[in-house]
Amino acid sequence: MTPLESQKTTPLVSILIINYNTAEVTIKSIENIIANTDYQPYEIIIIDNDSEKDDQHMLVDYAEQKSLIHYLMEENIGWNDGVNYGFSKANGSLLLTINSDVIVEKGWLKNMVNIYFSKEKVGAVNANIYEDGESIITANSGELKILHGACCMFSEKAWHLVGKLDSKNFEFYGTENDWSYRARSMGYKLLLSESSVVNHLGSSKITAGGGLSVIKTGKxxxxxxxxxxxxxxxxxxxxxxxxxxxxxxxxxxxxxxxxxxxxxxxxxxxxxxxNIKNILLARKQRSLKRKEALKILAYDETKQP
Structure with missing residues (x-):
């Protein structure tokens, strides 16, 4: 019996995809997810980051045809806040973000949920992300130091206690490192689902945030x-x-x-x-939040049978 099969109920997984002027790619990604997901229940949430009208209309027509949850931003709020907003609207106890340029393989989600239940106090599970035919994820006995946001599933409870992505202090890169560090400092495990193979075709993160794809433009x-x-x-x-x-x-x-x-x-x-003055203030605020979260975790652990 697998860890997932030992559960009384299977948790709802909320799958979040952020779109910015890539409706055609996003739709292909969703079709790929639907075709290769043998896990139930799950919901798909689409956040459109104020795309051009034609792109937005294409996405909305598809979402309504498939009865998918979708939100249209009035301005581009960036990738980090797109994730934060999308997760705030999610109904699942497991929250998964996946880039629109990621192609999944059969069994990807069921394997991720199975790994989630394989250990105690798991904060997040990463898919095994491949680029150009090689895995870019390095784990030590299945545990990670840093998550990769191209395809990553979070415990809703851990997300709430650790806190959302810090879009205030990190504009593009650094948020996954930051969240991972905060989670591990609270005792959460970050695991790799080695058999959850997904293929990352490009770098949509900056694009989803509305910035230039600096690699493609040569900058x-x-x-x-x-x-x-x-x-x-x-x-x-x-x-x-x-x-x-x-x-x-x-x-x-x-x-x-x-x-x-x-x-x-x-x-x-x-x-x-x-900016050291603001950094020191933020560090103090983070320390206070961490102490409060640890108190909640300690209390919850005393209530477990």
Whole structure:
């Protein structure tokens, strides 16, 4: 008997897809999900991030034809807040976000739910994401340090206690790292469902947020800046103060110098340092929220038989 089969009831999974001017791709992704999902019950929620009218009309017509839940944003709220908003409207006890450029294989969702029930205190489960024929997910005995948002399923309870994605402090990259760190600091496990194979065809995350697809347009230094700033902010908001400047900084310094983006490296650290007052305030607020969440978790554990 599998962990899932041992459950009295199977939980509702809310599957969230964010669209921004990619209706044709999004529709193909949903058709692929429907064709390859042998798990019930699930619901599909579509968030349209203020796409062009023709794209939006195509998506709405499809959603209404398939009786799918859909919300049309009056402005582009970005990928992070798109996820936050979509999950706030979800009915499931398991919340899954999947990029519109991801193609799933048979059994993907059932395997993810099965892994979720395989251990205690699981905060999230990642699908095994492939790009160009190779898995990009690294796990240690099935456990992850960092989640990959291209296809990731969260416990609704963990999502509530850990908190939503921090769109205030992270514009594009860094939110998955940040949420993962916060979850693990509260004792939650982040697991990989190795048999839940999905194929990531491109990089729709920035597109879903309304920004330029910097890789496709050749703006590689803009891409480096966004990624580097996400990493530096992640450390600033989470690591101990004595560590966040020193940990990994030497290797980043060397890499930036060798690869010709030393100025971006220096400018990024200067921007973060100039914002140190707000960072310290945010760290204090996060610490208080974490303590309250840990109290709730401790209380819940005393109530378990």
């Amino acid at each position: 590689i230094f803009q891409y480096i800046k966004i990624r580097l700033e996400g990493r530096v902010k992640f450390r600033a908001y989470n690591y101990k103060l004595k560590d966040w400047l020193s940990r990994e900084i030497l290797s980043e310094f060397k890499h930036a110098y060798i690869n010709g983006y030393f100025r971006i490296f220096i400018a990024t650290y200067i921007r973060v340092l100039f």
